[in-house]
Amino acid sequence: MKLRTIILILLLSPFVFGFQSRNKSFFPLGIVAPIEKDSLIHAAGFKFIGESVGRMISPSLSGEQFNSNLRSIGKLRSKLYMCNVMFPGNMKIAGPDVNEPVVLSYVDSLFNRAQKAGVSRIVLGSGGARRLPDGYDVKKATGAFVSLCKKIATIAAKYKVKIALENLQTKETNFINTVKSAAEIVRSVNHPNFRLNADIFHMRREHEPPQNIIDAKDLLIHCEIAEDAERTLPGIKGDDFTPYLAALKAANYKGPIFVEAGSNYSEEQIKFCFKYLSKQIENVYNN
Structure with missing residues (x-):
């Protein structure tokens, strides 16, 4: 290589690599939406799409329905990365x-179908399924839930699926309402296929500080987000999410971040x- 060419490369490299750094994708972004909106979602820039267990991979679906879903999944431009509402x-x-x-x-059949569909994450929110009767002993419920989740995690490992336990606001359930309490359960389950979802929408509804994301950084495999007042798209x-995005950065979270805010929105x-x-996200990383 000629000396003049080498000098030119050295002079230009700070601009080239600086440009790449400024435009990198710090967190892959996904959105929970019907797969029928795949083309629109892909065109907007989202790499991943999320759907519900009930619509895509539920054991209650007939074999014909599930096979039809598999064909649809195979045609997606955005990858079907996760399914939520794990339990009816x-x-x-x-x-x-x-x-x-x-x-x-149920979970054995569910994870079997998840594996066939290429779904590597299943979010365990399911507020109705985990709601406790009024006045029920929370400590007793927690112990039994941890024991059950250990068994669920063992089955998940067989199918190479990871479960992400979700914090849910008190309006949706009365059990596991914060990232902090969800993290305590994940630590007690102590299984690599049973990890944590930090849902920033629910965190903000419960006035939970961003620090709790940092404190649970070793457990975090999933994150969801929506605006506070009406659960709208960012x-x-x-809404300003930067304190929570900064916590994800401090936690060295690699993504993805999923928007979960309903589906009745325009292309624009x-x-x-x-x-x-x-x-x-870019502003957080550049400051």
Whole structure:
């Protein structure tokens, strides 16, 4: 290589690599939405899409329905990365009415289908399924739930699926309402296939500090986000997420971040959401 060429490369490299750094994707972004919106979502910039267990991989779906879903999944431009609402509301997983053999049989079938569909993450929110009767002993419920989740995690490992336990606001359930309490359960389960989802929407609803994300950094495999007042797409109301995004940065979280804010939005709103959230993330990393 000629000396003049080498000198030119050295002179230009700070600009080239600086440009790449400024435009890197710090967190891969996904969005929970019907797969019918895949083309719109991909065009907006989202790399991943999330769906519900009930629509995509539930054991209650017939073989024909599931196979039809597999064909649809194979045509997606955005990758189907996760499914949420792991349990139907009438299948209790906490409290006095848990039927453990039924639950374990269900998750075995569910994880089998998740593996076939290429779904590597399943979010365990399911507020109705884990709601406790009023006045029920929370300590007793927690011990039994941890024991059940250890068994669920063992089955998940067989199918190479990871579960992300989600904190849910008190309006949705009365059990496990913060990232801090969810992290305590994940630590007690102590299984690599049973980890933590930090849902920033629910954190803000419960006035939970960003520090709790940092404190649980070794457990975190998933993160979800939406605006506070009406659970809208980031950018609709103009919410500032930077304290929580800064906590993710401090926790060395690698992503993805999933928008979970309903699905009745226009193409323009979804595109703006991607740009709005990306800009806040960029600002956090550049400060």
